[in-house]
Amino acid sequence: MTTVAIVGAGVAGIEAASVLAAHGVKVKLFEKEASVLGNLRSKAFLFPNFQASDQIVDSLTAKLLVDGIETITAMEIVDIKHTSDGWHLSDNKNHDYLADAVLVSTGYKVFDAARKEELGYGIYKGVITSLDMEAMIKADKLVNAVNATPRKIAFLQCVGSRDEKVGNHYCSKVCCVTAVKQAIEVKKRLPQCEVTIFYMDLRMWGQGFEEMYRTAQEQYKINFVRGRISEAAATFDGRIQLKSEDTLLGLPLKMTTDLLVLMVGMEPSEGTVNLGKKCSICGDYGFIQSTNPHLSDNTTAIDGLFVAGTAKRPMTVQDCVNDGRSAALAILSRIDTTGNLGAE
């Protein structure tokens, strides 16, 4: 019986495990954290339909309760090597697992906002990240730096993305729509709060996204200002003063806000960077490189080593579900009638 090891029990990893198991493949699913789906659990609601992410977490975790999937949590795979008997996966404590093929779905981490020192994250309490905002929405408790109800909130797009200074030229793909989603969530709870989104481009590329933007303007009166924030500093009363330019007017701008929310981008997780390097399948920015973005987006330069999800590039939850399935099919199509990974 063929055994496939999957490294990383996020959305893509779990979806792939479920499809593989349904086709009679034995799956070993490794997760370095104590529980699966860490990133998804941190979300309150998902765009574009505002579905509770806990519902998706429940559906995905239910898929793991079938025969054929062994989920091994708190197990960080740090090395993958190929020998004559197959793929060996190992952690730092001399555990060794054997598999016929490996799917790397080690995912992303968010950009560390403290690296953009001029924006004051980690220095002023009124500057938070989109992750902090998501947690407040999930807890249904929105507060400013002094634990009072915020009257003004500003969102800033592209923090850690599209930025030469931090070495990330790429767009993180999900933060535009996330800012609009969070702004709407804020207005649902605090209709009196003035919400401003500072953007360079609003990349509302997915189904329903542009409509969300329209709703944000029309129904929730969210103010959109085209311009990036150059610096933020605290006022004596714990509010945040920021500088920007309204680039549509060509005028410099300043404003004071209770909260400044930094829309942090996606970077490859440490696990992604590490395995990418160890297996020589590393692409730009430490993401893992697939063979071809059009036709074989789940294979890598190494036969038997597959890739899925945000280990490759920024993706939405929807993308990850699809990519996990597609990776499972790529693996299944490499298994021959004897149940082995035959010669390519």
Add this chain to the structure above:
Amino acid sequence: MKDFGFAIEKPRALDLDKADRNLYVRLLKREPSFARCFQCGMCSATCSARNFTDYNIRRIHTLMRQGQTQELDAMLQKCMLCGKCTLVCPRGVNLRHLIIQMRKLLNNE
């Protein structure tokens, strides 16, 4: 004063803390479609007044939104109310009606 050959311009910065968006909010009540404007500039591109003068209806929208209303009434005098802008707007903003309402509001009507 001695002429040094250059002048310091009066500061033109937007202070959003001092901006009065009251007029904008009232305008939205009279012409709700204005909230949908995404500042594409199709209206100003097609506008005859824009082609021959520095009149810019798209810029007027942005100024209105940010509560910068001081010079808007004078600017709006250049509009001929021809309605070409209304025909092209991709977000369905009723610009002609918007301009009429802006003029009225700016004159306390």
